[in-house]
Amino acid sequence: MRTRWLALAALCFAELLVMVDNTIVNVALPTMARDLDAGISGLQWIVDAYTLVFAGLLLTGGYLGDRFGHRRMLLTGIAGFAVVSVLAASSQTLGQLIASRGGLGLFAALVFPATLAIITSIFTEPKQRAAAVGIWAATSGIAVAVGPVLGGWLLEHYSWSSVFWVNLPMAVVAAAAIVLVVPGTRPESVSRFDAIGLVLSIMGLGLLTYSVIEGPHFGWTDPRTIGGLVVAGIALGLFAWRELAIEHPILNIRLFANRRFAAAAGMISVAFFALFGFIFLITQFFQAVKGYGPFEAGLRTLPFALVMAVFSPVAMALAHRFGPRMVSVVGALLMSGGFALVEVSSRMSGYWELIIWSMSLMAMGLAFISGPCTQVIMDALTPEQAGAGSAVNDTTREIGGTLGVAVLGSVLTSVYTSGVGERLADLGVPQAATGIAEDSVMSGVEVAARAPSEVAQQLRFAVQDVFVEGLHSAVWVAVAVTAAAALAAAYFLRGVPSGRANGTPTIVDDPAVLDVEGEAVAVRP
Known part of the structure; x- marks a missing residue:
């Protein structure tokens, strides 16, 4: 029993290793923009090269785990992740860094599906499995918030390459723990890839x-x-x-014919769409508008991790008592409310008066969605589908996060690029300087800093105000998407059992137990 929970801790640490890399670079983006001459689209690619390759190869990672053993693929992924981290840390150009980030995503795709597949194989008792999956889901959310804090601390003491060097000791610890306490898994008999x-x-x-x-x-x-x-x-x-x-x-599309499975996967995708997109925006807001240093900016994302840690077990308990439908609907509404609070922010908004409350609502909403919906997804799988099925779950997260950075970042870019050009032209700024300011908000702040003292503050305020306008426009998308997700969950997750009697029921994808609507029904063990 004790070994099982130690194995869970080791697997969650391996998960932490690859999930932290989703967001650890965010606080380094202003520094990278300056050192590597990157505009907003370049910064988006630094983030999305990782998540895009990660998402694209997760299904392959699940398949390889089924075929060669999940523990073996887990260790292979960790080793490769460490090697490519050295290449990322040594990058001299934007192209090299983007390519290295893609390489990190490749090996992360071997690690992530293996962690959940092994958890579902070693926790066979329904209540324990639900608790383990809840801890795994909480780790995923916490890692998203830990990334900016760790990255900010490193940037206060070292160069931006340190956000990649830190992967090496973490990889060594993860590999050692897995070798010591995680049991091996037998390869499944799988079909041709x-x-x-x-x-x-x-x-x-x-x-x-x-x-x-x-x-x-x-x-x-x-x-x-x-x-x-x-x-x-x-x-x-x-x-x-x-x-x-x-x-x-490689992806069992038929699983999505089960509206509950599809709705749960969609909810997770929406939650990470909004979260990843917002973290991409807010870390730039903290540094360019509020003037925080990298560590200060990262530290101010810590409420995500703290609130996730507190409310993830609460969410699983509530889902067990009332069912995942009610809990996930509340979660989507909480996220929507948190994003709506951002709409009343301005250049002058205080962190403690407004921003922390909006971030806390988002994190609570993520906790209410992530664990319960992950449990719905995993309950729909047979043991033979563990690898590929967990990859479906992971893929929804990464695709959602990838598109969140792409969509929200592009909305911000559209508003900022057109707005800052007009604003600076009205102030008489030369075209060459205006063109530089249009690349990114940090470039705009730099242009203002180099302007004559009598107009520097006016230029800085103009750049910051336009950025906040772009932030508002982007966040409206998150408000609308999460609010729509609440309505969708209320409809499509109806009928999902709460599991209050005789343990947590299992949703099975078996024609023999389909109801008259063609959807899987709850079958008690």
Whole structure:
């Protein structure tokens, strides 16, 4: 019994290693923008190169774990993650860093699905499994908030490369713990790998993300933007068609015919869409508008981790008592309310008066969505689907996060680029300096700092005000998406049992137990 929980701790630490890299670079973005001459789209790619490759290869990672053993793939992923971290830390150009971030995403895709698959294999008793999955889900959310704090502290003492060097000691600790306390897993008998499906999924997701990120720069009506979105839609449509047509798909699309499974996966995707996008924006707000240093900015994201840690077990207990539907609906409304609070913020808004409360509501909402919806997803899987099924769960998170940074970042870019150009031109700023300010808000602050003293403050306020206008526009998207998710969860998660009697029921994907609507019903063990 004790070994089982030690194994959970080791697996959660491995999960922490790869999840922290989703957000640890956020507080370093202003420094990277200056050192690597990166505009807003370059900064988006530093973040999204990791999450895009991570999301695109998670299904492959789950398949390889099923075929060769999840523990073996877990250790392989950790080792590769450490090696590529050295390359990322040694990057001299923006292109090198983006490529290294993609490499980190590749090995993270081996680690992440293996952690949840092993957890579901070693925790067989329903209540213990629910608790373990809740801890795993909480770790994922906490890691998202720990990243900026750790990154900020490192940047206060070292260069931006330190956010990658720190992966090495963490990888050593994770690998040692796994070798000592995590049991080996037997490879499953799996079918031939669907390489065509993998290529179509990566092509579709890659083109979609690229088109959204570069849309503000090419123009939303530019043939490159429209063409990229159309081809992405075609590729994803072909991927779905192929997965339905072949006997052994890498992604079991039929699972999404179960409205509860689909709704739970969608809720997680929406939550991480909003969260990743907001962290990308708020860390720049803290440094460019509020003037905080990297560590101060990272420290001010800590409420995410603290609130997640407190409310994740509460969410699982409430889901066990009242069912995941009610809990996840409340979670989506809490997130929507937290984002709505940001809409009343301004350049002068205080952290303790407003911002901390909005962030706390978002984190509480994430806790109410993540654990209960993860449990719904995993209850829909047979043991043979553990690897690929956990990869579906992980993929929804990473795709949501990738698109969150892309969409919210692009809304901000569209508003900021057009607004700051007009504002600075009205103030008589030369075209060359205005062009520099349009690259990113940190470039705008730098232009203001180099201006004559009598106009420097006026220019800085103009840049900051335009950035806040862009922030408001981007956050409106998050408000709308999370509010719509609450309505969707209320409808599509109806009928999910609370599990108050005889343990937590299991949602099975078996035609023998389908109800008259063609959906899986709860079957008590």
